[in-house]
Amino acid sequence: MTGRKVLVLGSGGREHALADALLASPSVARVVVSPGNAGTATPPAGLPPGKTLVSRAGAPLDVARDERPDLVVVGPEAPLTEGLIDQLSVEGFLAFGPSRRAAALEGSKAFMKAVAARHGLRTARFESVTDAGAVEGVVHSFERAPVVKADGLCAGKGVVVAATHHEAIVAARDMLAGRFGPAGTTLVIEEQLVGQEASVHAICDGERAFVLPAARDHKRIFDDDRGPNTGGMGTYAPAPLITPALAQRIERELIQPAVAGMAADGIPFRGTLFAGLMITPEGEPYLLEFNVRFGDPETQVLMSVLDGDVAELLASAARGALRPEVVSVAPRHAVCVVLAAPGYPDTPRVGAAITGLDRAAAIEGVRVYHAGTRVEGGAVVTAGGRVLGVTARGSTLAEAHDRAYRAADTIEFAGKQMRRDIARRALSP
Ligand code: AMP
Ligand code: GLY
Numbered sequence: 001m002t003g004r005k006v007l008v009l010g011s012g013g014r015e016h017a018l019a020d021a022l023l024a025s026p027s028v029a030r031v032v033v034s035p036g037n038a039g040t041a042t043p044p045a046g047l048p049p050g051k052t053l054v055s056r057a058g059a060p061l062d063v064a065r066d067e068r069p070d071l072v073v074v075g076p077e078a079p080l081t082e083g084l085i086d087q088l089s090v091e092g093f094l095a096f097g098p099s100r101r102a103a104a105l106e107g108s109k110a111f112m113k114a115v116a117a118r119h120g121l122r123t124a125r126f127e128s129v130t131d132a133g134a135v136e137g138v139v140h141s142f143e144r145a146p147v148v149k150a151d152g153l154c155a156g157k158g159v160v161v162a163a164t165h166h167e168a169i170v171a172a173r174d175m176l177a178g179r180f181g182p183a184g185t186t187l188v189i190e191e192q193l194v195g196q197e198a199s200v201h202a203i204c205d206g207e208r209a210f211v212l213p214a215a216r217d218h219k220r221i222f223d224d225d226r227g228p229n230t231g232g233m234g235t236y237a238p239a240p241l242i243t244p245a246l247a248q249r250i251e252r253e254l255i256q257p258a259v260a261g262m263a264a265d266g267i268p269f270r271g272t273l274f275a276g277l278m279i280t281p282e283g284e285p286y287l288l289e290f291n292v293r294f295g296d297p298e299t300q301v302l303m304s305v306l307d308g309d310v311a312e313l314l315a316s317a318a319r320g321a322l323r324p325e326v327v328s329v330a331p332r333h334a335v336c337v338v339l340a341a342p343g344y345p346d347t348p349r350v351g352a353a354i355t356g357l358d359r360a361a362a363i364e365g366v367r368v369y370h371a372g373t374r375v376e377g378g379a380v381v382t383a384g385g386r387v388l389g390v391t392a393r394g395s396t397l398a399e400a401h402d403r404a405y406r407a408a409d410t411i412e413f414a415g416k417q418m419r420r421d422i423a424r425r426a427l428s429p
Contacts, residue, residue: 002029003027003028003029003030003050003051004025004027004028004029004030004069004070004071004311004315005028005029005030005031005032005067005068005069005070005071006022006028006030006031006032006069006070006071006072006073006311007031007032007033007034007063007064007067007069007071007072007073008022008031008032008033008034008036008040008072008073008075009033009034009060009063009072009073009074009075009076009079009084010033010074010075010076011033011035011036011037011075011371012037012075012076012296012371012372012386013296013297013299013300013336013338013369013370013371013386013388013389014075014076014294014295014296014297014298014299014300015033015036015037015040015075016033016036016037016039016040016369016370016371016389017299017300017303017304017367017369017389017391018073018075018294018299018303018310019031019033019036019040019053020044020303020367020369021303021306021310022073022310022311023044023047023051023053024310025308025309025310025311025312026309027309027311027312028051028311029050029051029052030051030052030053030054031052031053031054032054032055032056032063032067032069033053033054033055033056034055034056034057034058034060034063035055035056035057035058036055036056037055037370037371037372037373037374037383038370038373038374038375038380038383039368039369039370039373040053040055040370041054041055041375044367045361060074060079060084060088061087061088061091064088064091064093065091069093070094070315071094071095071096071311071314071315071318072088072093072094072095072096073095073096073097073314074095074096074097074293075293075294075296076293077103077106077107077153077291077292077293078153080097080098080100080103080106080107080271080292080293081100081103081104081106081107081153081292082100083099083100083103084097085097085098085099085100085103085271086099086100094315094318094319095318096270096271096314096315096317096318097270097271097272097292097293097318098269098270098271098292099267099270101267102262102267102268102269102270102271102292103292105258105262105269105273105290105292106153106289106290106291106292106293107152107153107292108151108152108186109149109150109151109152109188109289110128110151110186110188112289112290113126113128113188115258115261115262115265116258116287118261118265119257119258119260119261119264120257121253121254121257121258121261121287122253122254122284122285122286122287123190123286123287123288124147124190124191124192124193124286124288125142125190125191126188126189126190126191127141127188127189127190128151128186128187128188128189129172129176129186129187129188129189130176130185130186130187131176132172132173132176132177135169135172135173135176135189136169138189139165139168139169139172139189140165142165142189142191142192144191144192145162145163145164145165145167145168145192146162146165146168146189146190146191146192147159147160147161147162147168147189147190147191147192148160148162148168148171148172148175148187148188148189149187149188149189149190150175150180150183150184150186150187151183151184151185151186151187151188152180152182152183152184152186153183154180154183154184157180157229158175158180158183158184159229161192162192168189172187172189175187193278193280193286193288194278194280194281195278195279195280195281195286196241196278196279197216197217197219197276197277197278197279197288198214198215198216198239198241198242198277198279199214199215199216199217199235199274199275199276199277199295199298200212200214200215200242200247200250200254200255200274200275200277201215201272201273201274201275201294201295201298201302202251202255202259202272202273202274202275203271203272203313203314203317203322203324204259204269204270204271204272204273204317204322205270205316205317205318205319205320205321205322206259206263206268206269206270206320207259207260207263207268207320207322208259208322209251209255209256209259209273209322210313210317210322210324211247211250211251211255212302212306212329213237213238213239213242213302213305213329214237214238214239214241214242214247214250215235215236215237215238215239215295215298215301215302216235216236216237216239216241216423216426217232217234217235217295217297217298218232218233218234218235218419218421218422219232219233220233221233221340221344221345221417221419222419223419223420223421224421228345228346229345230340230344230345230385230386231296231345231385231386232295232296232297232298232338232386233338233340233418233419233422234297234335234336234337234338234418234419234422234423235295235297235298235300235301235335235336235422236301236333236334236335236336236397236400236401236422236423236426237298237301237302237304237305237333237334238305238333239426240397240426241279241426242279246279246283246285249285250275250277250285253285254275254277254285254287255273255275258273258275258290259273269292270317270318270320271292271293271317271318272291272292272293272294273290273291273292274290274291274292274293274294274295274298275287275289275290276288276289276290276291296371296386296389297336297338297369297386297389297391300334300336300369300389300391301334301335301336301391302334304332304334304336304367304391304393305329305330305332305333305334305393306327306328306329306330307327307328307329307330308326308327308328309326309327310327312326313326313327331395332393332394332395332400333393333394333395333396333397333399333400334391334392334393334394334400335391335392335394335397335400335401335403335404335422335423336369336389336390336391336404336422337389337390337391337404337405337408337418337419337422338371338386338387338388338389338390338418338419339386339387339388339389339390339408339411339413339416339417339418340385340386340387340416340417340418341372341382341384341385341386341387341413341415341416341417342414342415342416342417343385343415344385344386344417345385348372348382348384348385349415350372350381350382350383350384351376351381351382351383352381352382352413352414352415353379353380353381353413353414354373354379354380354381354382354387354388354411354412354413355411355412355413356410356411356412357380357411359410360390360407360408360410360411361407363392363403363406363407363410364403365392365393365394365399365400365403366390366391366392366403366404366407367391367392368388368389368390368391368407368411369388369389369390369391370387370388370389371384371386371387371388371389372384372385372386372387373387373388382413387413387416388411390404390407390408390411391404392404392407397423397426397427398427400423401422401423401427404422405420
């Protein structure tokens with residue numbers, strides 16, 4: 001079979017879901033995931049003859065030089081902010097993702113805020129702070145206790161939504177004193193917004209944007225949004241919170257001006273622009289943050305509601321000539337329930353044997369995306385904080401929810417953590 005060869009860089013549930021969607025793309029023959037996990041190392045049941053999925057280790061550029069892929073898709077943010085797309089492009093690879101400069105939309109919250117201010121994107125009022133002496137005055141200039149954010153990447157830990165002004169002051173001084181190293185030498189201190197959050201992803205080619213259905217993540221470790229923040233404990237899409245009218249406003253007022261503004265600034269954005277939004281009780285969409293890559297576990301549900309040639313969609317964006325018509329949004333719903341290791345998010349304990357994977361995957365509409373897993377002595381064991389993203393499709397949200405939880409309950413490992421309330425709010429608002 002002739003067809004594209006695609007290299008996916010990363011090792012999480014996001015990358016497994018991307019690999020799955022790319023393999024299902026008519027234009028694709030071979031998907032290589034590097035380094036991948038136990039899931040990406042095993043071709044899915046029913047893979048058409050002539051299609052292959054493999055995982056391999058190695059430095060990204062070495063793997064690319066060896067595989068000579070027709071398209072490279074970079075999963076996580078760190079290599080994007082470090083300029084991996086620029087390096088791949090210099091060597092002649094077609095690579096989907098933003099340049100180092102454009103990736104600063106995620107890599108520097110102060111940069112993101114400056115772009116928002118310059119191009120009129122609605123976002124929380126903020127002040128940048130670099131000096132511990134200024135902290136107290138800035139914090140008290142906000143009526144409600146503000147949110148304190150380290151400027152740089154901190155693997156999701158650099159944001160403190162303070163309950164009191166005192167807590168905000170302590171958090172800010174802690175960051176400036178070096179808690180997150182250089183990522184925390186500049187802080188953004190901003191107004192605390194209330195409302196409901198949504199994740200909106202757009203595939204961008206530097207000028208145009210194709211906006212995907214909205215998803216909702218569940219960031220806290222425990223039910224009812226209690227406990228510390230995590231990378232994300234579960235998602236669903238489409239999110240009924242984002243009505244068609246609101247989706248139009250988000251596209252017109254936030255996504256398109258951001259893409260046009262970056263182009264006008266001479267830093268065109270190619271790749272996935274992921275807007276983290278707060279919808280206030282008045283129904284106003286505020287931009288909380290930009291990410292410059294697919295969300296995890298948003299990708300698991302987004303790829304479940306797309307049909308068509310995802311590989312050509314991403315390749316066309318990377319070429320600078322977006323072809324949204326090669327995919328379509330299916331009239332489906334998807335729910336992803338994350339199974340996490342004991343001790344996550346602080347100190348996950350790993351190495352436990354996982355059972356029930358095959359029985360779970362046999363449930364109609366279910367795909368079990370691997371994240372922190374590896375193969376040890378022929379068995380699949382836990383190897384990271386977020387272990388699996390049990391994802392189900394359904395013709396209704398209720399059906400997808402029921403399938404995802406039946407599958408999630410079938411899988412066991414010592415100390416398994418999962419939330420019981422993924423999508424509950426949308427099912428009984
Ligand atoms: P981030 O790491 O920027 O994704 O922020 C993590 C989480 O902090 C977000 O998902 C929100 O739940 C919360 N957050 C960030 N900024 C604000 C804000 N201005 N007001 C309220 N919550 C916020
Ligand atoms: N799930 C949120 C993120 O990927 O940033």
